[in-house]
Amino acid sequence: MTEKRVTFASKIGIVAAAAGSAVGLGNIWRFPSQTADSGGALFILVYIGCILFFGIPLMMSEFIIGRGSRANSAGAFHKLAPGTQWKWVGRLGVLTGFVIMGFYMVVCGWTLDYMFQSLTGNLHKVTDYTANFNSLIGNPLRQTGWMILFTMLSSFFIISGVKKGIEQSSKIMMPILFLLLIILALRSLFLEGSSAGLLFLFRPDPTHLKPTLFLDAMGQAFFSLSIGMGCMITYGSYFNKNTNLTQTALQVSFLDSLVAILAGIIIFPSAFALTNNPDVITQELVAGGPGLLFITLPELFNQMPLSFFWGSLFFCLLALAALTSTISLMEVVTLYIHEEYHLPRKKSTLLVTVGVILLGIGSSFSSDFFNLMDLASAKVMLPLGGLFISLFVGWYLDRRLVIAQVTNEGSVKLGVTFLKVYIFLLRYIAPLAILAIFIYGLVG
């Protein structure tokens, strides 16, 4: 199976594909809603700390495992640690992928619905955007229809030669999305009354401190960077031998965080500017967390000339950004079934598609089920995956293999201090901090 393994073609394609996986609804939908729930700037500070101290080292570790084994996320542990129980870490990742898709596809469905509403011009005639969003989430059949469509779209890419599809589409789409986010952020900043939103976003308020803040921020960091479930192991297995793992992890994490912050700069200043009652805005933001993107943004578009154009463009790009993430999620599970159970790629994709649709139906019909999938994956499964991956690379894996991977057999010059810091973070800081945050978050 592995001898047929293809690699991504170009350096830029590698970053685009990995960033395509990382940048998605996690940045534009989940990050603002988590920030609102957790009281703004304080959440962002902790979030950035999580990216620096665990996110980047863990992403590098997943790349090491992936390229060092050239196998799917579970097969990678078989190969690097034969005859041990580490294989369960890979299997946990596959399960996590399933669970994430079980609710993520529903939100992807919302983006398709909004794309359709904007393209038909209906979104721009709406007078009450909250009611408009509520009517969507109150209609399970409508959500199911869009969710199934999105899942089938993702499987189509998985079946028809992923690597070309992912690499090419990411290369074109990511820069356009980025440019559009900058335009929207500028528009939002120039709205009258937007400064309160900026303060909410960037001035930490200690009264917002709550016990779950750290776990929320860590879960969001893992979710957003697509780490802790083998996604970057799978993509790392497609890297070529010259890919600079450190540089790629830094670039992807930087782009991913930038998109999240830009999404915050779009949503919060406009949410504050567009509301009539600044006193209750924070409560409204918290209550409307998950819907922020679908309520605030259409309202923002309507304040702009050519609102039809901006709305349609935004929701099309959002759907595409979501697609490059669902493709990566699906690829993890499909490749696992394909390589471990020796089923043809088409059959494996079909199995995954059916499984995801069933979970998606559960999430469309029950918001409790939806929230359970979201919480279980981000707050339990991803941190656990991250913990074991850091232990595996920090303690189990042969140090020579780790160094050979990070330095590309010596051709990438990295300072000894850098390598020491990296190993230290992986051996001590990441596992201890993840464990502490995990336990404190659950019992706190």
Ligand code: PFF
């Ligand atoms: N990182 C993606 C996002 O932020 O939308 C979601 C995701 C993709 C999570 C792949 C996990 C994953 F393995």
